[in-house]
Amino acid sequence: MIDRTNLLWYRDAVYYELHVKSFYDSNNDGIGDFNGLREKLDYLKGLGIDCVWLLPFYKSPMRDDGYDISDYYSIQPEYGTIQDFRKFLDEAHDMGIRVIADLVLNHVSDQHPWFQEAIKSRDSPYHDWFVWSDTDQKYKGVRIIFIDTEKSNWTWEPNTQQYYWHRFYSHQPDLNYDNPAVREEIKNVVRFWLRMGLDGFRCDAVPYLFEREGTSCENLPETHQYFKELRRMIDEEFPGCILLAEANQWPTEAKQYFGNGDEFHMAFNFPLMPRIFIALARENAFPIEDIIKQTLPIPENCDWMIFLRNHDELTLEMVTDEERDIMFSEYAKIPRMRLNLGIRRRLAPLVDNDRATLELLHAMLLTLPGNPILYYGDEINMGDNIYLGDRNGVRTPMQWSADRNAGFSKCDPEMLYSPVITNPNYHYETFNVEAQSRLQTSFLNWLKRIIRVRKRYSLVLGRGEIEFLHGGNERVLAYLRKYGEQRMLCLFNLSKKPTYLQLDLKEYRGYTPVETISQEPFPPIGELPYFFTLPGRAYFWFELQQTQGGAQ
């Protein structure tokens, strides 16, 4: 059962992102569905997941995998019925798992009846639900996000003889938030799903709601104002439900989505994510320390959501040109691996499936400030398929077993919504839940163990402050997490080579560093610098325990 009295649950949770379509197919039509997802709740529970984020499951022509909604109030028929959804939600709640869903509020599909009405004539009551112009020269200079596909943010509509505005694909017209009817209708959508029991929303593409001449049309005060209104409504009508911002921005702008603790509860830490990979490529801790310092402090009742990968390309929109070059040369050696300003690869292939690196990355994810979110399949080191087009290569069916279709579906393989991964280095016959569950030393079992450890220390890791330590070795990222009397010392060797570190820990003289996974005590801390050795890409999580009888 979920504890509805705990209004701060989101600050101590481990999250998991999945696509209903990709998780498990219960009726063998080749497409995952809510009944299938319900069958796999045990698996999520066993992994240690507290909250699931569902990609858009609403009715859609699926030209952007559901981010092009044609009816906010119904479910894509292949995924099941509203009853199936409710059954899934109730069972998730019974098992103590919360569920949040995507709220795509910046735009709709061009097939949405609102847009279909809007293009009938300039006098249509829905015309003003979208953003129109007689010229494509308005809002000049505003960046294009899907640069590989779109040449302009305006598209000509022959019927009304006007251009309409879209920040994403041209088949995704932006809603006009200057129209009060639009603002009110989106609130109704929110109410509809929260009344059904959903625990909150991951709000898609939040910076782009309003447009103003002479600006970048991003992060405008009106946009913040609208989300503050939405937050107020949620606090009043649905206490305990959360709003999570997808605002892919530089730190100063990203932080603004927390307001004064009165806007979003959480926001993805987009600034941090690429810098973790840059730090690895450079074998240097600075990019992580520097960005963490830039993204803190934030209001007490807010938290970052931290992630390594998601369903999109690994976005490099908010890095310098030099940083982007490092990322492309290290992680996208084949041109096909790039998409827009990013890299369309899953986590394991990004790091050549190197087990030590994958453990290191997750050990950071679970101890850096914020709440961790895993992307489905990364827990079994799933591979990708860069030849599938757009971002489909990182959205292939979840791999459950070595059976036909990776155990995802019993349909004929040709019916699958996407081929499964059969590249020999990532073949589903090896990289699947069943095989990895049976192998004690598998990555999956390692991850389950380390999530359990994180949960033992969820207060200090979820809410504690961070202090970076420097031991004269820039290859090692070292920090203390502090909460009340609790102290966690975390060390990460970003280099492939073994290395050492001397830390001045005399403030903790008499404390004993206890390695948290094995519970093995190390020698007590004294006056002299404490010496650590770390194999290549190794990490340590220590709890600093006060020695019985106090300081020595």
Ligand SMILES: OC[C@H]1O[C@H](O[C@H]2O[C@H](CO)[C@@H](O)[C@H](O)[C@H]2O)[C@H](O)[C@@H](O)[C@@H]1O
């Ligand atoms: O609904 C349109 C898109 O919205 C999200 O997009 C985000 O992903 C982009 C990269 O694919 C990113 O560059 C942009 O800053 C984000 O807003 C959503 O996650 C996408 O899947 C979707 O296509």
Ligand SMILES: [Ca+2]
């Ligand atoms: Ca199905």
